[in-house]
Amino acid sequence: xxxxxxxxxxxxxxxxxxxxxxxxxxxxxxxxxxxxxxxxxxxxxxxxxxxxxxxxxxxxxxxxxxxxxxxxxxxxxxxxxxxxxxxxxxxxxxxxxxxxxxxxxxxxxxxxxxxxxxxxxxxxxxxxxxxxxxxxxxxxxxxxxxxxxxxxxxxxxxxxxxxxxxxxxxxxxxxxxxxxxxxxxxxxxxxxxxxxxxxxxxxxxxxxxxxxxxxxxxxxxxxxxxxxxxxxxxxxxxxxxxxxxxxxxxxxxxxxxxxxxxxxxxxxxxxxxxxxxxxxxxxxxxxxxxxxxxxxxxxxxxxxxxxxxxxxxxxxxxxxxxxxxxxxxxxxxxxxxxxxxxxx
Amino acid sequence: xxxxxxxxxxxxxxxxxxxxxxxxxxxxxxxxxxxxxxxxxxxxxxxxxxxxxxxxxxxxxxxxxxxxxxxxxxxxxxxxxxxxxxxxxxxxxxxxxxxxxxxxxxxxxxxxxxxxxxxxxxxxxxxxxxxxxxxxxxxxxxxxxxxxxxxxxxxxxxxxxxxxxxxxxxxxxxxxxxxxxxxxxxxxxxxxxxxxxxxxxxxxxxxxxxxxxxxxxxxxxxxxxxxxxxxxxxxxxxxx
Numbered sequence: 001x002x003x004x005x006x007x008x009x010x011x012x013x014x015x016x017x018x019x020x021x022x023x024x025x026x027x028x029x030x031x032x033x034x035x036x037x038x039x040x041x042x043x044x045x046x047x048x049x050x051x052x053x054x055x056x057x058x059x060x061x062x063x064x065x066x067x068x069x070x071x072x073x074x075x076x077x078x079x080x081x082x083x084x085x086x087x088x089x090x091x092x093x094x095x096x097x098x099x100x101x102x103x104x105x106x107x108x109x110x111x112x113x114x115x116x117x118x119x120x121x122x123x124x125x126x127x128x129x130x131x132x133x134x135x136x137x138x139x140x141x142x143x144x145x146x147x148x149x150x151x152x153x154x155x156x157x158x159x160x161x162x163x164x165x166x167x168x169x170x171x172x173x174x175x176x177x178x179x180x181x182x183x184x185x186x187x188x189x190x191x192x193x194x195x196x197x198x199x200x201x202x203x204x205x206x207x208x209x210x211x212x213x214x215x216x217x218x219x220x221x222x223x224x225x226x227x228x229x230x231x232x233x234x235x236x237x238x239x240x241x242x243x244x245x246x247x248x249x250x251x252x253x254x255x256x257x258x259x260x261x262x263x264x265x266x267x268x269x270x271x272x273x274x275x276x277x278x279x280x281x282x283x284x285x286x287x288x289x290x291x292x293x294x295x296x297x298x299x300x301x302x303x304x305x306x307x308x309x310x311x312x313x314x315x316x317x318x319x320x321x322x323x324x325x326x327x328x329x330x331x332x333x334x335x336x337x338x339x340x341x342x343x344x
Numbered sequence: 345x346x347x348x349x350x351x352x353x354x355x356x357x358x359x360x361x362x363x364x365x366x367x368x369x370x371x372x373x374x375x376x377x378x379x380x381x382x383x384x385x386x387x388x389x390x391x392x393x394x395x396x397x398x399x400x401x402x403x404x405x406x407x408x409x410x411x412x413x414x415x416x417x418x419x420x421x422x423x424x425x426x427x428x429x430x431x432x433x434x435x436x437x438x439x440x441x442x443x444x445x446x447x448x449x450x451x452x453x454x455x456x457x458x459x460x461x462x463x464x465x466x467x468x469x470x471x472x473x474x475x476x477x478x479x480x481x482x483x484x485x486x487x488x489x490x491x492x493x494x495x496x497x498x499x500x501x502x503x504x505x506x507x508x509x510x511x512x513x514x515x516x517x518x519x520x521x522x523x524x525x526x527x528x529x530x531x532x533x534x535x536x537x538x539x540x541x542x543x544x545x546x547x548x549x550x551x552x553x554x555x556x557x558x559x560x561x562x563x564x565x566x567x568x569x570x571x572x573x574x575x576x577x578x579x580x581x582x583x584x
Contacts, residue, residue: 039460116478119460123468124475136469164469165461243477245510245566 019043019156022173024104027181028190030217033104035118035176040169042176045156048332050174052152053167055331059139060132061088067125067171070097073329073337076260076320077101077178083271091130094235096271098256099264101180101323105218111253111269113224114243118175119168136164143167178329180259181217183320189217195317202314205307210258212296219258219318225294226252228287235270250292262319276315280308365417365438366536367405367446369424371398374545378426387548391491391556393499398426398544399472400483400576401465402516405448409440421452423465423472424542433537441533443525446540450577451482451513457506477564480504482512483576485547492560499556501547503572505565512569514577521582542579550575 022042026033040046053059057066070085071077077100079085085093095111109115115124125131126139143149144162154160156170185203187193195203206214215221224240229251231238240252253269267273273282283301287293303311327335371378373385373395384394403421408414417436425431456462457479472481481504492499505512518540525534548554551574562568 110476114477115475116458117460120468120475120478123461123473127475140469163463164467165463168461245564 018158019045022047022177024176024179027179027186027217030181031105034107035104035172040119040172042173043156045152046170046173047177049149049152049156050170050172051329052149052332053171054174058142059126059134061134061138064088065132067122068331068337070125070131071100073326074263074324074339075099076180076264076324077175078264080263081265083266083274085131087128087130088133091133093128093130094237095269096266099260100175100178101257101259102218103178104176106222108222108254112239112243113254118172119165122168122171123164140164140167178323180320180323182322183259184317185314186320188317196313198310198313199317200314202310202312203317205311206314209301209303209307210311213255214258219261220255222255224249224252224254225297226250226290226292227297228282228289228293228300229253229268229272230288232270232272237270239269248292252292258315259318260320260324262316263324276312277308280311362437362439363533364535365407365436366538367434367436368537368539369432369434370539370541371424371426371432372541372543374543378544380426385545387545387556389491389548389553389555389557391489391548393487393489393491393556395426395485395487395544397484397486400424400450400542401452401472401480402448402450403453405434405436405446407438407440407443408445408447410442410444413440415440420464421456421466423470438533442527443520443534443538445517445519446538446582447515447517449513450516450573451504452480452506454506454511454513456480474502474504474564479506479565482573485544489556489560491555491557493557494560499560501562501572503562503569503576505569507565510565510570512565512573514573516577516580518580518582524582538582541581541583543581544576544579546579547572547576550578 020043022044024033024037024042054067057063057069059066065086065088070079070082072080074080079097083096085095085097087093098111103118106118107116109118109121110124115121123136126134126136140162143153150160150162153162153166157166184193188195213221213223213225231251238250240249241247261276265274265276267279273279280303283297284303285300287297287300289298289300325336330337376385378395378398380395380398382394384392386392401421401423404419405417406414407417415438417438418434422434423431452466456466461468466480468475472484473479474481481502483503485501487499488497489499490497503512520538525538528534548556552571554568554571554575559568562572
């Protein structure tokens with residue numbers, strides 16, 4: 001299965017460099033990706049190196065945390081059931097790990113958009129004392145001592161140089177391939193399936209009440225918005241304002257994609273919502289309104305119990321089981337991501 | 345980088361035979377050579393301090409000769425690090441003679457701030473980079489001061505920023521004293537070394553006063569970083 005899957009991803013006909021080019025297939029009707037692939041062409045070798053790095057706990061200070069510890073395939077590469085991500089030595093972060101999907105269409109990262117390039121993203125969790133707690137220099141030392149890694153760097157990049165840029169480019173190659181575009185919703189849009197009545201009604205309500213922020217086909221417009229979340233005074237996370245220094249950006253956070261939303265709970269930048277129902281209650285009742293609340297939510301978001309039911313039916317159609325169980329995205333040596341990944 | 349290319353193509357530029365030119369950076373505190381860790385200094389406000397780290401990025405190094413011709417010597421970014429002796433000397437190649445001034449940018453080009461992970465002196469591994477709010481730290485002054493009301497009395501000034509209204513990159517021009525770079529031995533072009541002195545006391549009062557007691561920490565782009573950048577952009581000079 002794995003071999004077959006990899007072969008299916010190969011673009012036949014380009015040879016000579018010793019690498020096997022991969023192509024990111026842009027789903028029909030989607031915009032052009034924002035990632036600049038000319039600076040980091042996808043190859044099978046780069047992807048496999050990135051996947052190994054992604055699943056390697058040795059990248060952390062005490063070999064206890066990998067990227068995959070908080071980004072679990074069965075949770076759409078978010079953390080299954082954790083509100084705040086866990087770091088080395090019983091530390092906690094102040095944020096909920098977001099799902100990793102369709103990152104090629106995104107140009108800023110983190111809940112506050114503070115990171116301006118996908119290749120830079122791994123450096124934040126690698127070095128944060130409450131995440132992986134390691135230095136980049138030490139990570140490179142560990143990789144250079146491992147002949148298996150040195151071989152994979154050579155296969156991916158042509159020689160045995162192991163540096164920050166190559167490590168992060170390989171990680172980007174892996175996460176760039178994490179495309180989720182094969183849910184029931186997608187099949188319906190392609191004319192290969194049809195909605196049940198509640199799903200269809202829910203889609204109508206979604207387009208009327210949700211899609212101005214959770215815009216199709218990515219189910220986010222990638223903007224930063226204040227949705228009336230009161231400040232948690234134990235976290236003091238002001239979101240976008242921390243990056244821009246602009247008071248108007250207080251408590252704004254990136255609109256998350258709703259793809260795979262049924263399995264990416266808890267929700268919100270700090271994971272304060274444990275269920276979709278609690279999100280709906282927030283929007284219709286609990287929002288704390290202020291002049292900085294997003295203009296389209298100034299009267300909260302009225303939702304009837306009927307609408308909540310139909311919306312829930314629709315949101316369940318965004319679960320992409322082909323993505324959640326794709327063996328290519330499982331740890332090296334596995335066909336399906338094992339549950340023991342989730343051990344914190 | 346656009347600026348640099350423009351200069352290369354400027355009508356005043358003359359392509360000539362190139363000769364080596366060595367430029368050295370000499371970091372001082374009010375004229376005394378900078379010693380890391382051990383020495384204690386005072387700034388103009390009577391605040392005592394010691395220095396653990398002193399680093400800054402320079403790029404786009406240009407020279408101008410007596411006739412006003414300009415030449416770009418090195419567009420690439422170089423990290424000057426007081427703890428790394430080799431980093432204090434730059435060996436360049438120069439076509440112009442009888443130099444009048446040297447110009448450079450203290451900071452990192454905005455394209456490098458938005459272009460992902462770089463290599464060499466710009467490798468984020470060197471720590472001159474903000475991982476949570478992407479961008480390079482252009483200059484760092486870190487140490488301890490009894491005047492700093494902060495944990496362990498540490499002060500930490502990391503200055504950077506590339507966005508509009510928070511761009512901390514600074515253009516620096518230093519004049520070469522009359523006659524110093526006219527001629528080398530035996531009538532050959534002057535090959536240096538030209539020593540550029542950087543007086544870190546200017547960080548505190550090069551333009552406006554920034555006191556350790558009031559601002560022991562600068563860890564993000566913004567108003568304080570801009571004030572410190574304005575200050576330290578005045579720290580360079582060439583002494584005969």
